[in-house]
Amino acid sequence: MDLLDIARWQFGITTVYHFLMVPLTIGLAILVAGMQTAWYRTGNRRYLKMTKFWGKLMLINFAMGVVTGIVQEFQFGMAWSSYSRFVGDVFGAPLAMEGLLAFFVESTFLGLWIFGWDRLSKGVHLACAWAFSLATVLSAYFILAANSWMQHPVGIRLVDGKPELISIWAVLTNSTVLAAFPHTIFGCFAVAGGFLIGIAAWQIVRQRKQADSAGQPVDEEDRRAWHGSMRLGAWVAVIAFAGLAITGDVQGKLMFDQQPMKMASAEALCHSEAPASFSIFAVGDVSRPNCEDVKSLTVPYILSYLAEGDFTSEVDGVNELIPKYQAAYGTHYPDDPRLGAFAGQPIDYQPLLPVTYWGFRFMIGFGGLAALGGVAVLWLTRKQRFPSGKGWAPLALLGIGAPFGGNIAGWVFTEMGRQPFVVAPNPNPSGVDGVYMYTASAVSSGVTPGEMLTSVISLTALYGVLLVVEIFLMIRYSRGGFDAVMPPEKHEGESDDALSFAY
Structure with a gap:
């Protein structure tokens, strides 16, 4: 592999790993704040147990997210310094807002929430929960604003070939x-919903087995808390999928307008069609020039609707789009030594079709599985029921992975689909045309392939260790259940334990 390929693998591995933590943290933070609100309003101890337990798992995930996210900042300067110099004037503002405003509020009020259980009034403590949970959402908005600028440059002017920010x-x-923000947030809720379903289902089965082996009845308060957590997760999963479908449609129409090559690649649409059919799945090699011939199942008219909102519009195919890109942005890379092996070479404007095609379908497929699981849980657990089948709990645990898979596939499609650009050109009037950057020219020119490969191996090994730690902590505190997070009851005359509320 050359330097560019290694650099892309490095960023892909670290970013995908980091993003495993992000949606779970955002989704759980909001749900935990909602649980605490229910406890504040009703005084029901069941909601307190739910707040404590799910809040504990959220804190573990948050800590891992911070540790793994720090690496992203350094990669911009170490592996992608040319990119950083090009976009620095634009990226500086939203990233600074994320760090100084959103993350500062998030970490401050999270600290107050952790150490304020017995120090703050219930109302103030609840306000801290909502402050840090909403700050996680705000943090995501600033990051998405920076990423969306890479997809659709706006608010800048070109000065000596570099974008200069004129309107934050x-x-x-x-x-x-x-469009991307609500879609991402619904994705976060889908992950959190699946997480609640899986852990709560496993705990209910475990609680029943422990009670049977001890010859004692099941603790009713705990059972209702787990049951309530599971149904909450199911409702969240179903509603999140509906939100994903609506916002995804909006995003799709924007992509057809702003990045037509990405969406043509998502459909492996090699030739223009009017009306255009949506491909359900394909067999064979979708990267072949005759990829239209290997599709095995299509739905007529649907792609035209996804693109333009009607059922008759023509949708440009890859083969028709390539000449348009060549006419607008050239047929060859600049003969610049900083481009290395790409200098003066022909530009391939077609993304890797198997990745974009199947990434798009995995995103939808995993999301649909998560929603189907949520519907099944709502039906099977109605009126305080619970399935008795042996495979129920393992299946629910496996279901945790479905929304994670959908999120990852969606981001791989989003980032891979705009290649060969790292900052995509936008020929439509809503963007600033002429502002773009090839991925080949974004990588650091002063880094050798050996140095880059060393960083990939080192970071992958480190993240592997962190993954083991994350899984160990999640399993350990999930097994502990409510007993592991609830502080011991205080007796008259005893002093407060300053860390009892910190689990």
């Missing part, structure tokens, strides 16, 4: 981020 408001209200 345009960047923060970019049509791309306004």
